[in-house]
Amino acid sequence: MKPEAEIRRALREWVVSHGRGVTEKTLSDETPLLERRVITSLQIMDLILLVEELSGKRIDVQQLKPGVFHNINAIMLRFFGEMN
Amino acid sequence: MTDKFKGTVQRLCEASRKQFANPYDTIEWPDKVDPDAWYMSPELISLYGGEAFAALSEPARKRLSFFETVNFFSLNIHGEKPLVEGLARRLYTSDIPEVSQYLHHFLDEENKHMVYFGGFCQRYANKVYADKKLVFPREYAAGEEELLFFAKVMIFEEIVDVYNLRMAEDERLAPIARRINLLHHRDEARHLVFGREVVARLSGRYLPEWSEATRQGVREYLAQYLTATWKEYYNPDAYQDAGLPNVYALQRSAWDAPQAQAHRLAVSQPCLNFLRKHHLLVDGKGI
Numbered sequence: 001m002k003p004e005a006e007i008r009r010a011l012r013e014w015v016v017s018h019g020r021g022v023t024e025k026t027l028s029d030e031t032p033l034l035e036r037r038v039i040t041s042l043q044i045m046d047l048i049l050l051v052e053e054l055s056g057k058r059i060d061v062q063q064l065k066p067g068v069f070h071n072i073n074a075i076m077l078r079f080f081g082e083m084n
Numbered sequence: 085m086t087d088k089f090k091g092t093v094q095r096l097c098e099a100s101r102k103q104f105a106n107p108y109d110t111i112e113w114p115d116k117v118d119p120d121a122w123y124m125s126p127e128l129i130s131l132y133g134g135e136a137f138a139a140l141s142e143p144a145r146k147r148l149s150f151f152e153t154v155n156f157f158s159l160n161i162h163g164e165k166p167l168v169e170g171l172a173r174r175l176y177t178s179d180i181p182e183v184s185q186y187l188h189h190f191l192d193e194e195n196k197h198m199v200y201f202g203g204f205c206q207r208y209a210n211k212v213y214a215d216k217k218l219v220f221p222r223e224y225a226a227g228e229e230e231l232l233f234f235a236k237v238m239i240f241e242e243i244v245d246v247y248n249l250r251m252a253e254d255e256r257l258a259p260i261a262r263r264i265n266l267l268h269h270r271d272e273a274r275h276l277v278f279g280r281e282v283v284a285r286l287s288g289r290y291l292p293e294w295s296e297a298t299r300q301g302v303r304e305y306l307a308q309y310l311t312a313t314w315k316e317y318y319n320p321d322a323y324q325d326a327g328l329p330n331v332y333a334l335q336r337s338a339w340d341a342p343q344a345q346a347h348r349l350a351v352s353q354p355c356l357n358f359l360r361k362h363h364l365l366v367d368g369k370g371i
């Protein structure tokens with residue numbers, strides 16, 4: 001698996017390039033992604049593919065609980081938890 | 085408008101009754117798939133026209149065509165499950181009684197489609213690819229959820245139907261693949277007529293009532309839905325099953341390829357024109 005800093009950077013880059021109303025400077029790992037409509041539920045499918053690629057594991061979407069995509073910290077904790 | 089709509093719905097009901105099918109005797113299922121056959125038209129394979137596709141041998145292309153068809157049938161199942169739920173919720177809620185009569189046919193036919201698609205995937209691939217879409221609850225303006233439901237159904241089915249029709253007529257394909265695509269297209273032709281009528285009625289009724297922010301939100305949502313619908317045609321899991329390497333990078337490069345963008349635009353054009361005509365899409369967005 002890639003180093004934690006590299007994974008966080010990849011997630012931030014994805015959010016900035018696919019999201020709305022954030023830049024590299026304004027996006028933090030605590031920025032609420034869905035509540036602030038930075039990204040929408042329809043974009044989660046793409047984000048899931050990125051997380052699968054970074055983690056090397058398939059994600060069972062049916063098992064996901066609300067809040068796992070709340071912000072970058074939540075994504076790190078749920079899908080890369082062993083690093084924290 | 086209402087009389088014209090009622091007449092259309094009555095004609096659709098009559099056509100559904102005439103073509104009523106038993107899903108358990110309309111298909112002869114071969115014991116196994118033929119590895120030398122095509123299951124998806126090569127030109128419809130998501131990698132078609134790119135370097136990765138050019139580098140494959142013909143047997144490898146045929147193997148990919150099989151898994152792309154498993155993906156195509158899987159995404160149809162995942163599209164039809166919420167459709168069936170939504171249609172069932174709308175039974176006997178319309179002020180036009182004929183609508184519920186047609187919804188019974190719509191529900192019946194969508195359930196049969198899933199029997200066909202699931203039958204193929206389970207028999208020959210022993211799997212249905214997972215659905216990676218997530219839906220979060222949210223608040224809607226009056227009529228917004230209704231319009232979005234039928235507009236999403238229409239977008240999904242219009243794209244699928246282009247694939248169904250082309251593959252139903254493609255003599256290169258294995259008979260079982262042609263047959264399933266044909267059976268789906270026969271019913272979808274009626275569903276598309278119904279979908280367009282309902283979306284036109286709902287947009288005409290609600291768009292003038294909504295705030296500009298709501299109208300804009302609906303347009304942006306539908307553009308994103310169109311993109312998300314197309315993204316499902318580019319599945320790294322199918323690439324992996326076909327034995328291809330670096331499947332996530334392959335998915336991105338296939339999506340970004342100019343020929344793939346041109347393909348998506350060409351297939352979506354009638355749907356895009358309809359959405360624009362009814363002020364449901366922002367120009368330049370959605371692919």
